[in-house]
Amino acid sequence: MIYRSFRINKLNQEMQYKLKEELKKFSDKDKILFHKNKLDAMGEMLENIAHQWRQPLSQINSSVLLIDDTLHEMNFRNIDVEERLLEIESLTKYLSNTINDFKDFFAHDKIKNSFLLREMIEKSIYIVKGSLKKNNVEVIVNIEQDCRYYGYESELQQVVLVLLNNSKEALVNRSIKDPIINIYIKQEDEFYKIKICDNAGGIIKSIREKIFEPYFTTKHKSKGTGLGLYMSKKIIEESMDGELNMNTHKLGVCFEIKLKVVNE
Ligand SMILES: Nc1ncnc2c1ncn2[C@@H]1O[C@H](COP(=O)(O)OP(=O)(O)O)[C@@H](O)[C@H]1O
Ligand SMILES: [Mg+2]
Incomplete structure (x- = not known):
């Protein structure tokens, strides 16, 4: 019993x-x-x-x-x-x-079109130009090849905006002296790579693997949703069949978007 x-x-x-x-x-x-x-x-x-x-x-x-x-x-x-x-x-x-x-x-038209990665990046920068300028954040675009991609431009732009905003927020929150975001576009074999790197000091080891989890944020409730990187990874990996990863370097982090070369 x-x-x-x-x-x-x-x-x-x-x-x-x-x-x-x-x-x-x-x-x-x-x-x-x-x-x-x-x-x-x-x-x-x-x-x-x-x-x-x-x-x-x-x-x-x-x-x-x-x-x-x-x-x-x-x-x-x-x-x-x-x-x-x-x-x-x-x-x-x-x-x-x-x-x-x-x-x-x-x-969210979900229509594929053919576009230059450089132009997509420029449009994204243009959208956040105001707040970058206000915070003296310098953005440098380094282009090794002009890559033409066939896919969902506005979705990719949404991801780039998440990454730019994250970098900007880290640079501003940590009052970095000469805040810089470097963007690299290049082709390596059958892949296009877009790298967005900042000098914001990076992410401490213990939380590195959490950043792509939904609702993971280190920001105040009113500032962060913790959805940015989660949704970005979903967009890149599920609807574009690519990869989104984070690497650290001496002064900060690099987020890398890897896409298969697709032409119309
Ligand atoms: N460039 C960066 N530098 C330092 N930390 C970052 C950077 N990008 C993201 N992070 C960390 O990853 C967390 C999750 O980012 P995200 O999913 O965009 O959510 P949110 O920005 O709303 O916090 C952030 O709260 C922050 O701690
Ligand atoms: Mg964010």
Whole structure:
């Protein structure tokens, strides 16, 4: 009798443990889904803003052209005015480019296209340019070969942004004196390699193998989700059949994205 109730208790405990595990799995999935939904919602919002802004921006541009023409017809020549007009023109172009870049980044269209890795990197840098500049973080792009890749550009860009942001955050949080992010693009045999290296001091040994786990973060709750590297690894390894790894070097870490050379 005692033995039986002991067994039942034990079974109960095991069931409860299993239930908890399953529930945790569910809530992890929910959180990831929530994160993904948030990105999708953001993409939709930007799509709307882009749509609403396109018209006024092009109106501003045509007004500038009209003013320019009229001044020419009147034989009015003034360097300052002409410079200002050019400035308006290039600023409106800049605004519409920015909104397109953000829109592309959040779009989950899942369409493969052919693109240069260098251009994808440049677009990613452009998105975080403001905060890099604010924190005096220098970014150097080193290109050994111009690699053309056929795949999901916005997903790859999302990964690059996670890596750039992580480096930036480590550099800023640790108040590194001359903060630098070096990016390398090269081809080695049948692989393309994108390396993103910083001089932020690296990651201590005891947590190195945890960084790709979901919800692992060393940042304050309001700052880190611990999902960046986990999702990035999933994107690179599951939807691109590549690899994402971290190596340490003297001054910091290098994250390496390895992709199979695929051409259209
Ligand atoms: N470049 C880096 N330098 C130092 N530590 C890093 C770097 N990149 C990632 N980490 C560590 O890995 C952890 C997990 O990163 P991530 O998955 O992007 O989540 P989060 O940025 O939200 O914390 C970070 O909290 C940080 O401790
Ligand atoms: Mg992160």
